[in-house]
Amino acid sequence: MRYPLLWCCLLFVFGATVDAKTNPTPSKKNTPKKATSPITIKPIDVKKKKRVETPEEKEPTGFATVIDLSKQHQRVRSLGESLRESAGVNARSTGGTGAWSALSIRGSSSSQVQILLDGIPLNHGGSGAINLSDLPLDTLKEAVIYRGFAPAHLGGAIGGVVNLITLFPQESSTFQANITAGSFGTLKTNLSWGGRQGQWEWFLLAHYIGTEGNFPYFDNHGTPLQTEDDLPDAVRQNNQNHLFSTLARAAFQPIKKLKLSLTYMLVGRNMGVPGVGNYRSEEASFGSTRHLLQLHVAGKHLPLAGLRWQSRVYFIQQQEVFKDLLGEIGLGRQDTNNHSLVAGWKSLIRWAPVAFWEGTLSFHARRESFQPKDELQPTLEQPERSRWSLQPTLQSLFYLWDERISIIASGQLEYLCTPALPVPIMPGFQPEEETMLLPIGRAGLRIQPWSFVLVQGNVGRYVRPPTFWELHGDRGITIGNPRLNPEVGLSMDAGGVLQFKKLGILREVRFGYAFFHTQSTDLIRFIQNSQQTAIAVNISEAHITGHELQARVNIADIWHLSADITWMEAINQSEIVAENGKQLPGRPLWEVSIRSDITLSWGRLFYSYTGLGGNYLDTANLQELAPRHIHNLGLTISPIKLARALGSTFPWHHLRLTLEVKNILDQRVAFVPLRPPLPNIKEIKQALSDYGGYPLPGRSFYISIQWKL
Structure with a gap:
């Protein structure tokens, strides 16, 4: 049998479905209990507040981390900086506020993360x-x-999944303003403004962040x-960067069991492309606009008890403009104007008719289109790339031994249909419709014999279909491969x-460990097939093995300490001899994140450290990136609360000030081994x-004022 794991998962799901049909009407005695939450280790800046679990987050056997992003809005911070503090997560950036940033989970490529x-x-x-920089952190409530x-x-996805939750009001009516200024013209x-009244909820947000990005850095002029x-x-x-975004959300709940919501998000960006540190760019630029x-x-217990469902229709339109008329970036002059459009329908039905079983059925239909345009050749009309996808999913979840044991299995089939282009992309390739059937199977087990100990494990098969760029190229320096x-x-x-929990002044002490191994095959690479062109091929394989360690300590609900450590070997099994057996570039051997947070009634003192090493720039491991040790320190003060603590009054209510210093030690250079040595x-x-030799900024200062009415 070609896909044994998938068929086992499907049989498991259908077996559970048949069993459920024998008990269609649950009694009060068998009222299903609330499903076990995923084990999550929260960052230190999450306040002790009971969190309502959403259907999207229900995954009892997975390794999940919930990050409260709403507590970081007063800081000058990117989404990548917040996510990379979690074990197993790495975010690479081209340096500076608002710079390009992409996510890697457990050694995956950025395209292998959903x-x-x-x-x-x-x-x-x-x-x-x-x-990630196209997703403003200030519009987000949390990340899972x-x-x-x-x-x-x-x-x-091969690496993992990140679900970002946008902001929504938590109070009856709120107005909030925040302004931050800092180094490098930031x-x-x-x-x-948001609120609730009767059956209605609403939230509006306007956000801007800009910087000149003119930070000092070490330049060796390409002669190390x-x-x-x-x-x-x-x-x-x-290196200037300007981003504007708006978020509008409205919700209506006609009855307790039914809720409708509408979300619109606009993000616009205009930025310079500075080039690698040794090769400066003076005029290259990039701009993008995205509408969502x-x-x-969503409904619950409607029309049946134990039944919850939700359905969404969405549209995403994006435009990206890149100009390099002097040929400062890449090969030759470029002036592109690309448009993409995505439309989809996604539905989920979750049913728990008995206390020990819960089944999930979901369906996702989606159409994607991509229209490239070369402004340097206006008469050359590029054909539209498009494809359809259908994705049904079945999942079965069992609870045994009074919910101390959880067993989960799921099967998913993704059908992709890519229509043929009107003309061949290259000689020898005749236009034809391409279809793919991509099976995914997953299974997991969780055992919690006592309240203070838990063990869990998972196995799965995941796929990443080729992109339009890899399939069809750009009819320029890259050639596609259908x-x-x-x-x-x-x-x-x-x-x-x-x-x-509750060990004297130690309110909570938590340690988490995970071992992971991933074997990726048919990795897609562009290899040079002529002096000026490259073609996409399946040539690489990778074996990634690693360990994750997390620790959390809560002292008297005042001092929170946390640490995340990742050690990982990402070995390239490429067919290219010079790369085989070497570490994949951009995957550090070790990474450490430590945070300390002291919270009082009138303010908060926070500190963070991030360090990594054993990272390479090239596939042959000849160019090692400098090890990094970054220390950050900040203080948030509520003046009125501080004044009351000192026995006096203060006229301004709900005012908060934040001071932050990033990269306190001003680390901008480090020494790395010369390979081969002389x-x-x-x-x-160095x-x-x-990422790619783009320098990172040194010490920077920021001050923020927040007022809430």
Whole structure:
């Protein structure tokens, strides 16, 4: 049998369905209990507040982390900076506020991570990967990171899934304003208004963040062996970045069991493209605009007890403009104007007719289109790339031993249909319709014999279909390949949690560990097939093995300490001899994140440290990136609460001030080994960088004022 795991999962699901039909009407005695929540280890800035679980987050055997992003809106922080503090998660950036950033989970590529916004998948065939900087942190309430196994209806991915939840009012009526200013010409403003009245809820937010990005950095002029021409304080040029976004949400609840909501989000960006540190760009620029519209309907215990369902219709329209008329970036002059459009319908039915079983059926239909345009060749009309996808999913969840044991299995089939282009993309390839049937199977087990100990594990098969760029190229320097196979990942993980509560002043002590292994095959790469062109091929394979360790300590509900440690070996099994057996570039061998948070009635003092090392820039592992050790420190004060604590009064209510220093030690350079070494030179000086040699900023200062009415 070709896909044994998938068929086992499907039989498991259908077996549970047949069993459920024998008990169609539950009695009061068998009223289903609330499903077990995913084990989540929250960051330190999450206040102790009971959190309502949503259907999207119900995954008892997966390794999930919930990050409260609403507590970080006063800081100048990107979404990537917040996510990368979790174990197993790495976000690479081109440096500076608002710079391009992409996510990797457990050593995956950025295109192997599924990013969702309120349950809507943002990845599309036009690019595959998602730029995290296009998702303003100030519009988001929280992020749920699933490392590996995710709820089946959210869509599986080789690396994992991140579901971002947008803001919505929590009080009857609120108005809030926030302004932040800081180093390198950075300015951020937020205005929001939301409320509830009767059966209606609404929320409006306008957000802007901009920076000149002119931070100093170390430039060796591309001659690492010669120090005479080094510039220790070169200034970053053409690194300006301006982003504006709006979020509008409205909800109507005619009856207690039914709720309708409408969401609209607009994000516009205009930025310079500075180039790698040694090769500066003066005029290259990039701009993008994205519109997102969603209508969501949800019901519970309607029309049957134990039945919950939801359905959403969504549209995503995006435009990306890249100009490099001087040929400063890449190969040759470029002036592109690309449009993409995504429309979809997604539905979910979750039924728990008995206390020990819950079944889920979901269906996702979607159409994607991508229209490239080369402004340098206006007479050359590029054909539209498009494809349809249908994705039914079945999931079965069993509870045994008074819910101390959870067993889950799911099966998913994704049907992709890519219409033929009107003309061949290259000689020898005749236009024809391409179809793919992509099976995904997953299974997991969780055992919690006592309240303070838990063990769990998962296995799964995931796929990533080729993007339009990989299938059809750009009719320029890249050539597509319609015969590409999808990337396939076989993954497993296992681990557990130890948690103790109310040990004297220790309100909570928690330790989590996870082991993971992923084998990815048919990885897609562009290889050079002529002097000026490259073609996409299935050539690579990777074996990724790692360990994740998380620790949380809560001292008297005042001092919160947390640490996330990841150690990972991502080994390239490429057919190219020079790359085989080497570490995949952009996957650090180790990464550490430590946070400390002291919260009092009148304010909060926070500190964070991030460090990583064993990271390479190239596939042959000849260019090692400098190890990074970044310390950040900040203080938030509520003046009126501080004044009351000191025995006096203060006229301004609900006012908060935040001071923050990032990269306190101003680390901008480090020494790395020279490969291969020379007799008199063993190591060289290198600028601190994160992706592709793009330098990172040094010490920076920010001050923020927030007023709430």
